Amino acid sequence: MSDRQYPIGKFSWPAAIGVADRTGYIDRISTAPARLRHAAEGLSTEQLDTPYREGGWTARQVIHHVPESHMNAYVRFKMALTEDRPVIKPYDEAAWAMLADVAVTPIATSLTLLEALHARWVITMRGIAEADWKRQFVHPALGPMTIESQIALYAWHGDHHVAHVLSVGSKCF
Secondary structure (H helix, E strand, C coil): CCCCCCCCCCCCCCCCCCHHHHHHHHHHHHHHHHHHHHHHCCCCHHHHCCECCCCCCEHHHHHHHHHHHHHHHHHHHHHHHHCCCCECCCCCHHHHHCCHHHHHCCHHHHHHHHHHHHHHHHHHHHCCCHHHHHCEEEECCCEEEEHHHHHHHHHHHHHHHHHHHHHHCCCCC
């Protein structure tokens, strides 16, 4: 792995997203919880508390971060589906990673949370009408974003963090 910060490469926004692309992104989001659980399986306490790179988060922080991030995405999707261009509230993910609960909550709790969350999120995504994929929310710093663009981001996000957790263990991505 040549780039430990971006082991699968940096995210790039797709120029266009078709139905087949959406299906692929949803499939990747659907399998992310199982892949993260597999990546974490058998990690020792020492490995969980090992940063995936110099100055990076520990595997434990990454495992807790993924459901936190994806919960925010799920809520943003629901808001965009039910409101007219809602302005979302960003959160400080680095500050969340430093909160005391991250150090003491068993990773199994976050892995189970991610599984349940993705079960609901995937059902939501598979039920979105064609026209609704273009619905937007507004990020205060980044501007308008479509639901459709976000599935590309979160498919990548899950893969990205699975690779981080794999890098502290002996498994390969």
